[in-house]
Amino acid sequence: MMSEALRQFKTEIFQGLANPTRIAMVELLRDGELSAGKLIEKLGIEQANASQHLAVLRAKQIVVSRKAGNQVYYSIRDHALIEVLDILRGYFYAQLNTTVHMLKEVARESPKSRLITRR
Amino acid sequence: MMSEALRQFKTEIFQGLANPTRIAMVELLRDGELSAGKLIEKLGIEQANASQHLAVLRAKQIVVSRKAGNQVYYSIRDHALIEVLDILRGYFYAQLNTTVHMLKEVARESPKSRLITRR
């Protein structure tokens, strides 16, 4: 059986990543740290919005930050998270293949004309 | 660079898992399919609530369902998701160890008395 604490931990990680902007941020940090400003520039979003998303990522223990002079550099706290994203990429393409395969089946079984709206 | 579709897909998977009840459901399905009723029984939650969570898991492509007579059996759509949960388990214990280690450091460096509130 799984402990309550572990389940809560997983929930928080998933909540932390349950937003396209935050996923994009983590992906941008894949190859190393970046300043908040760089992230904002690459994402093309409002400064306040980026800062809020970074606060969520910090709160959920997904990233860590390091202050250097005027700037704050962010990096991924644990490489395990990158692994997670990579697994999902594989999953995504597997599903994509399944879908394409299914569409091909459908296309083979029914002539195109039947899928076109008559007028 | 990552495609928009892939990022959206990841976001939806994370949203799907960003809830302790739904994580518990997926964990319960780890070793094979279970009926909705069994899940409700094991989780001890409202029937309607469970059904809604299952609808989310279906919508996010996390589980698939199979109808057999009166009942509906759920199973995990792709084992990759179990892998993801396992990676996070490892991450969790790693962080736990770090925390324990840090607490030990703190304890060694400062005598207990300094942590006790004076009156």
Added chain:
DNA sequence: ACGCTATATTAGTAATTTCGAATATACTAA
């Protein structure tokens, strides 16, 4: 057809999330 069981859906509400605008804080350079 009827009642019974399993599951899903809808409606209403409270809590949470997301965003932009405005403001605050921290550091640097002059």
Added chain:
DNA sequence: TTAGTATATTCGAAATTACTAATATAGCGT
């Protein structure tokens, strides 16, 4: 100290989520 730059926080509105209660649907046995 003042001005400028980088980042964080607060506030309020709109959107989304999670829950309970009520209702609906589907299959089974009689």
